[in-house]
Amino acid sequence: MPEILPYLHFVVLPQVIDGLIIGVALALMALGLTMIFGLLDVINLAHGEIYMVGGYAALTLIGWGAGYWGALVFVPVIAGLAGWALEDFGIRPLLPRGDRAVVTLLLTFGVSLVLRDLAQVAFGTETYSIAAPVSGVAFLADVPVPLYRVFVLVTGVATILVTWWLVYRTRIGAALRATAADPDMTASFGIPVRLVYGATFFYGCALAGLASVLLSPIYAVFPTMGHDFLVLAFAVVIVGGMGSIPGAVIAALLLAQVHGLASLWIPPVWAETLVYGVMMLVLVGRPAGLFSRIGEA
Amino acid sequence: MPTAPLTRTVPWAAVTRRGVLGWIGPGLLVLALLFPAAAGAFYLRLAIEALLLGAIALSVDILLGFAGLLSLGQAMYFGLAAYLTALCYLHLTQSFWLVAAIVIAAVALVAVLLGAVAIRAKGVYFALITFGAAEIAGKVVHNTRALGGSDGLIGIPVPSIGLPGFALPLRNDLVFYYVVLVAVTLAFIGVRRLLATPFGSVLSAIRDNAIRVPYLGYNPFWYKLVAYLIAAEVAALGGLFYPLLRGFVGPDLFGFDISTQSVVMALVGGIGTLIGPLVGGVVVTLLQSVLGSYTERHLFVLGLVFILFVRFLPGGLFGLLRRDEPP
Numbered sequence: 112m113p114e115i116l117p118y119l120h121f122v123v124l125p126q127v128i129d130g131l132i133i134g135v136a137l138a139l140m141a142l143g144l145t146m147i148f149g150l151l152d153v154i155n156l157a158h159g160e161i162y163m164v165g166g167y168a169a170l171t172l173i174g175w176g177a178g179y180w181g182a183l184v185f186v187p188v189i190a191g192l193a194g195w196a197l198e199d200f201g202i203r204p205l206l207p208r209g210d211r212a213v214v215t216l217l218l219t220f221g222v223s224l225v226l227r228d229l230a231q232v233a234f235g236t237e238t239y240s241i242a243a244p245v246s247g248v249a250f251l252a253d254v255p256v257p258l259y260r261v262f263v264l265v266t267g268v269a270t271i272l273v274t275w276w277l278v279y280r281t282r283i284g285a286a287l288r289a290t291a292a293d294p295d296m297t298a299s300f301g302i303p304v305r306l307v308y309g310a311t312f313f314y315g316c317a318l319a320g321l322a323s324v325l326l327s328p329i330y331a332v333f334p335t336m337g338h339d340f341l342v343l344a345f346a347v348v349i350v351g352g353m354g355s356i357p358g359a360v361i362a363a364l365l366l367a368q369v370h371g372l373a374s375l376w377i378p379p380v381w382a383e384t385l386v387y388g389v390m391m392l393v394l395v396g397r398p399a400g401l402f403s404r405i406g407e408a
Numbered sequence: 409m410p411t412a413p414l415t416r417t418v419p420w421a422a423v424t425r426r427g428v429l430g431w432i433g434p435g436l437l438v439l440a441l442l443f444p445a446a447a448g449a450f451y452l453r454l455a456i457e458a459l460l461l462g463a464i465a466l467s468v469d470i471l472l473g474f475a476g477l478l479s480l481g482q483a484m485y486f487g488l489a490a491y492l493t494a495l496c497y498l499h500l501t502q503s504f505w506l507v508a509a510i511v512i513a514a515v516a517l518v519a520v521l522l523g524a525v526a527i528r529a530k531g532v533y534f535a536l537i538t539f540g541a542a543e544i545a546g547k548v549v550h551n552t553r554a555l556g557g558s559d560g561l562i563g564i565p566v567p568s569i570g571l572p573g574f575a576l577p578l579r580n581d582l583v584f585y586y587v588v589l590v591a592v593t594l595a596f597i598g599v600r601r602l603l604a605t606p607f608g609s610v611l612s613a614i615r616d617n618a619i620r621v622p623y624l625g626y627n628p629f630w631y632k633l634v635a636y637l638i639a640a641e642v643a644a645l646g647g648l649f650y651p652l653l654r655g656f657v658g659p660d661l662f663g664f665d666i667s668t669q670s671v672v673m674a675l676v677g678g679i680g681t682l683i684g685p686l687v688g689g690v691v692v693t694l695l696q697s698v699l700g701s702y703t704e705r706h707l708f709v710l711g712l713v714f715i716l717f718v719r720f721l722p723g724g725l726f727g728l729l730r731r732d733e734p735p
Contacts, residue, residue, distance in 0.1 A: 154532060204719065212532045213478045217675065218718040220668055224711025232705065342543065342664075349536055384547040387540055394537050398529040 125254050126371045132260050134367030135267030139322040140340060141347040141359040142274055143315030149354025149405035150291045150311050152212045153202055156219040159341025160226035161197075161316045165190045165323030166332040167230055170239050179244035179328075186324045187317040194316025195309050197222060203308070223338075230334045243328040263325045270321060271360055274314075278356055278405070287311065291354070291405045346390040352400025362401065432729075433683050440589055444582055452581050454697055455690070456653055459592045462689025463646035464666065465673035466596065466682065467639040472671075473680030474603055475635040476615030477527075478535045480667050481542030485515055485640040487662030489647025491549065494561045494657045504569040504578075511648055512641060519640035520633065527632045539664070546662030560658030564651045578652055588649055592686070595642055600682050602638070611635055643670075672710065675717050678724025687725065 140162060147155050155161075168189045169182040177185065201222060205214050243259040250256070278284040289297040290307045298304045330336065347366055351358025366386050373382035393400060444452055464482050471477040489511045496507040526537040549555050556562075568575040569587065578584045602608060614621050614628045621628055651657045660666070669692070670685075677688025692710070699709050717724065 152532075154535075201715070201719070208722075213472070213535075214718050214722065216478070216532075216535070217671065218715060221711045221714030221718065224707050224714065228705055228708035228711065232708075345536070346540075349540070353532070378551070380547070380551045384544060384551065387544045387547065391537070391540050391544065394529065394533065394540060395525050398533045398537075 120253070122375065123372070124252065125256075126375055127368065128251060128254060128256055129260075130367040130371030131364065132264045132267075133371070134364040135264055135271070136322050136326050137340075137344060137347055137367055138271055138360045138363035139267055139318045139325075140344040141351065141363050142271070142356065143318040144344055145348045145351065145354055145356060145359040146278075146287075146311055146405065147315045148348070149356075150287065151202070151206070151215075151308060153215040154212065154219070155197075155315075156216060156341070157197060157222040157226065158219075158316070158319055158344070159337030159339075160223045160230075161190050161193055161337070162319040162323045162340055163230060163332075163334065163337035164193055164226065165320035166327050166336055167234055168320070169241060169324045169327055170234075170332050173241060179241070179324075183321075183324050187320040190320025190323070191313040191317035194312040194319075197316075198309050198312035202312070203305075227334055227338065234332075234334070236334060239332040241327040241332065259328060263329070266321075266325060270318070274318070275356070277314075283310075288405060343386065346386055349390050349400060350393045352402040352404060354404035355400060355402035356405055358400055358402030432726075436683070436687065437593060444585055449581060452585055453653065454693065456581075456585055456588050456649070458690040458693035459588050459686075460646040460650050460653070461666075461670065461693055462673065462686040463592055463595065464643045464670035465677065465685035465689045466592075466599065467643040468670050468674040469677075469679055469682055469685040470599060470603070470635055470639040470642065472674065473682070474608060474611050474615060475632050476618075477632065477636070478532075478671075479538040479639070480535045480664070480671070481538030481540075482639065482643045482670055483664070483666035484538075484542035484545050484662050485519065485643040486647040486650070486666060487542075487545065487549070487657075487659075488518060489515055489644035490650050490657045490661050491555065491561070491647075493648055494564045494651040495555075497565050497567060497651075498561065498563075502565065502567045504567050507567075508648060511644055515640050515644040516637060519637045523633050523636035523640070527629060527636060539667070542662055542667060543664065546659050549662060550659040556658075558659060560656055561651075562656040564655055564657070566652050566655075584649075584652070591645060591649070595645055596682065596686060599638065599642065603682070607631065607634070669710075672714050672717075674724075675722075676713065676724055678726030681724070681726040684724050684726035691725075 140158070143161075144155060144158050147153055147158075165186050168186045169179075172182040172185055173179060197219070201218050202215055205211055205218060208214055243257070245258050245262060247258040248255045249258050249261050251261075276284075278287060286297070286302050286307055289300075289302065290304050294304050297307075343366075344363075347363045348359055350366060351360075351362030366389065369389060370382050370386050373385050377385070440455075443455060447455065464486050467482050467485070468479060471479050471482075492511050492514055493507055496510060501507065522538075522541055526534050526541070529537055550558050566579045568577045568579075576583050576587055578587065603611070610621065610626050611631050613624075614626075614631055618628055647661070650661070670689075673688035673692045674685040675688070676691055677684025677686065679685075692713075695713070696710065699705070721727065
């Protein structure tokens with residue numbers, strides 16, 4: 112079988128590398144969703160629109176002359192502030208209610224509709240593209256990969272590592288995990304639980320903003336960009352385990368590979384359906400997902 | 409098995425509580441019966457659509473208001489029924505009753521299979537499973553050329569409903585309106601009577617405290633499954649007529665937008681009131697249509713209505729009237 116090696120090298124490997132890059136960006140998105148759920152029981156259906164806000168913010172900032180690198184710094188802050196505002200004005204008053212999982216889901220859905228429509232008012236339904244800040248091609252194991260995608264991969268992996276370090280190796284992270292496990296007990300130790308909630312929303316949404324800046328030059332900026340991406344990020348969070356940080360990363364990489372590799376042999380639209388199929392199988396067989404929730408051992 | 413007497417009869421007057429709320433239903437029905445006299449062709453068709461979408465909202469309320477289950481995929485049964493109806497009229501038969509029987513049987517089969525899986529999942533996972541199933545169903549239809557793919561199925565013939573001695577031509581909008589009104593009203597009365605029986609009480613008890621109910625000898629699984637099955641059939645009722653109103657079906661009938669819109673309708677009307685979601689269906693459909701003729705921003709308004717109701721009026725319109733029962 113002399114053909115199998117070149118096939119693996121020149122057909123399968125590029126797809127694996129591509130899946131890796133998309134998977135890392137997807138993990139950023141899923142991390143925000145899963146942290147917010149793990150801490151607050153809130154399914155943030157507006158997360159996709161925060162991602163969209165990030166895309167338009169990047170477009171505007173670059174239009175004003177801030178450049179791509181300026182956008183890379185400021186957009187996560189803008190997205191984070193949007194998330195913090197959402198938590199402060201929308202989510203916080205609903206938290207004492209017994210059915211908070213349901214009502215916050217409905218509220219964030221309303222917010223997502225409003226934001227998506229506002230984007231259409233402000234920017235129209237056109238698709239905008241953002242130029243990649245670096246051109247050129249790198250070779251990973253003889254496979255040509257655009258240099259910008261390498262940059263996305265490196266930045267994404269670095270951000271995931273920083274997030275892991277923050278959550279599992281710092282006092283801030285300890286406060287976060289303690290709040291997830293038992294907010295009342297944590298508050299009695301003098302930890303400002305409200306601030307932990309706000310900060311988690313800020314950080315989770317900032318990650319969505321970062322993912323948006325990173326992916327905008329690869330995909331594009333349009334009003335429903337977040338909607339489609341959110342559904343995929345949901346599948347990731349469900350498979351990884353709602354509220355699990357390692358689960359979100361592993362499931363993102365896994366599902367991106369399932370999608371990418373399946374696209375080689377079946378039409379891409381069916382590959383997408385397959386991803387949801389995997390999600391349903393996990394939900395049926397192991398509803399809590401593959402990994403345990405933040406704050407639980 | 410439950411040892412408590414299940415045959416205990418509940419006085420009809422006690423469960424309907426004919427206060428102000430008790431007269432709203434009959435009053436609305438009279439208004440709906442008189443409506444065609446005042447409305448033009450456009451609003452008559454809009455009213456039919458409102459009633460059909462209201463049926464999905466009613467099915468959301470059966471689950472959320474009585475079984476405590478949030479379904480984000482009720483549009484799946486609407487879409488399934490609509491596609492089956494369309495396929496039957498296009499290729500199989502023109503008999504309304506035969507199509508209705510096929511749809512009811514098929515929806516029951518899917519609802520029992522999916523329901524048995526989904527109900528085992530707790531809380532938010534139920535919402536996610538129903539959402540995922542509807543998403544997959546929509547994608548499969550979207551990708552299947554035999555089902556028309558993304559274009560859907562067009563040119564669906566409109567049948568007459570055969571009754572002993574005469575036939576009701578649905579081609580006539582006025583007849584269509586009254587048929588849909590009667591169908592939705594019968595579904596509503598049936599659901600309300602069922603939920604007023606001990607079955608409904610057990611269901612509400614499961615919603616309020618799922619841990620204690622098994623100690624009383626009731627298995628929550630079967631009660632939830634029956635509620636899920638009934639809700640699916642009610643949503644399918646909308647799908648049974650919808651293709652005849654529009655003349656076509658598309659994969660978006662399975663979609664997240666219809667599922668969530670029906671949750672909005674239930675929320676606006678008042679969850680747990682049964683009549684509220686039907687009224688919410690009419691209000692939201694009308695709002696969207698009227699706003700749609702003035703501005704393209706009806707999505708914005710829908711989102712805003714959603715936020716305001718969740719935030720400030722969680723009991724919905726009818727929640728305002730139900731002072732006796734705190735939400």
